[in-house]
Amino acid sequence: MIVGAAIISAGRVLACARSAPPEVAGMWEFPGGKVEPGETEQAALARECAEELAVRVEIGARVGRDVRMAHGRSVLRVYAARLLGADRPQPLEHAELRWLTAEELDTVVWLPADAPIVTALRPLLAAGAV
Numbered sequence: 433m434i435v436g437a438a439i440i441s442a443g444r445v446l447a448c449a450r451s452a453p454p455e456v457a458g459m460w461e462f463p464g465g466k467v468e469p470g471e472t473e474q475a476a477l478a479r480e481c482a483e484e485l486a487v488r489v490e491i492g493a494r495v496g497r498d499v500r501m502a503h504g505r506s507v508l509r510v511y512a513a514r515l516l517g518a519d520r521p522q523p524l525e526h527a528e529l530r531w532l533t534a535e536e537l538d539t540v541v542w543l544p545a546d547a548p549i550v551t552a553l554r555p556l557l558a559a560g561a562v
């Protein structure tokens with residue numbers, strides 16, 4: 433299971449450009465990663481957001497459906513999240529971070545598996561529902 437966090441603040445979602453591996457460097461994703469054995473999905477997201485962005489997050493509702501990845505062995509699941517305190521994301525592992533409005537979601541090239549998530553996120557973001 434791969435989990436991702438759609439971190440939302442003031443009507444924008446945080447998009448992160450991968451720095452590696454070369455095949456996907458420069459493509460955009462939600463911060464996150466593999467859930468480790470014995471870890472809840474929420475704990476995995478909190479850990480990954482701390483490692484990748486140096487922020488604390490509160491995890492909310494699921495966004496979109498589970499997406500089976502190309503090789504069929506893992507699944508991508510994304511949750512809405514919000515920043516805690518005055519924490520501000522830093523690109524500790526990513527090439528670049530951008531805050532995107534609903535209208536700007538298509539201005540970056542997302543990893544292919546993220547397409548249905550982005551489609552589900554767009555109306556939620558536009559309506560201020562997340």
Ligand SMILES: Nc1nc2c([nH]c(=O)n2[C@H]2C[C@H](O)[C@@H](COP(=O)(O)OP(=O)(O)OP(=O)(O)O)O2)c(=O)[nH]1
Binds near residue numbers: 434462465543544
């Ligand atoms: N984090 C994240 N990974 C995604 C997204 N979409 C997508 O296809 N993936 C894929 C890319 C990778 O093959 C995999 C997650 O890898 P990762 O490198 O972020 O995970 P990780 O930190 O746990 O991995 P590792 O370096 O410890 O092996 O899921 C997304 O939106 N967020």
